[in-house]
Amino acid sequence: xxxxxxxxxxxxxxxxxxxxxxxxxxxxxxxxxxxxxxxxxxxxxxxxxxxxxxxxxxxxxxxxxxxxxxxxxxxxxxxxxxxxxxxxxxxxxxxxxxxxxxxxxxxxxxxxxxxxxxxxxxxxxxxxxxxxxxxxxxxxxxxxxxxxxxxxxxxxxxxx
Numbered sequence: 001x002x003x004x005x006x007x008x009x010x011x012x013x014x015x016x017x018x019x020x021x022x023x024x025x026x027x028x029x030x031x032x033x034x035x036x037x038x039x040x041x042x043x044x045x046x047x048x049x050x051x052x053x054x055x056x057x058x059x060x061x062x063x064x065x066x067x068x069x070x071x072x073x074x075x076x077x078x079x080x081x082x083x084x085x086x087x088x089x090x091x092x093x094x095x096x097x098x099x100x101x102x103x104x105x106x107x108x109x110x111x112x113x114x115x116x117x118x119x120x121x122x123x124x125x126x127x128x129x130x131x132x133x134x135x136x137x138x139x140x141x142x143x144x145x146x147x148x149x150x151x152x153x154x155x156x157x158x159x160x
Contacts (some may be wrong), residue, residue, distance in 0.1 A: 004136075010075070012041075014074050014080065017047065018109070019026050021037045025037055027118075029084065029085035034082055035051070035082050039072075042074065047075065048074065048075055048076070051072055052070075052071065053069065055067070056068075067153070068099065072104075073103075078109065079107070080094065080108075080110075081109070082113065083110070085112060087115075093123075100123065106125055107123070109123075123140060
């Protein structure tokens with residue numbers, strides 16, 4: 001059984017470093033600048049990390065030629081993906097979740113530096129259940145809106 005509170009403590013200093021970067025640079029600049037500042041902040045805090053870590057997924061125990069690159073691997077088991085976009089999407093989260101699953105990384109953080117207040121989401125990978133968990137410990141479930149719901153919502157908004 002995963003101890004979510006221990007994992008949250010494990011990523012606490014990394015989240016603090018992300019906040020410091022956003023506080024210093026502010027919103028709306030280029031993603032690469034945030035990544036460079038984050039690397040400096042991690043170094044200043046003595047947090048071990050690898051930047052632009054590449055890895056090859058395995059299939060039936062054999063490495064494949066396919067290559068992935070994660071923005072940061074901190075402390076050997078915390079994946080950090082940095083974004084500077086108007087809002088995080090399910091595609092951004094799926095990228096992080098796939099990296100966590102492929103590397104069997106216990107912790108994943110996705111940060112969006114673009115808005116006025118940085119968006120920082122923490123997720124945890126349970127290797128036993130093979131589920132992504134939220135910081136509350138519940139399985140991640142992104143609400144899927146079907147086309148029928150969208151059509152009904154549009155129709156209602158037009159009737160007002």
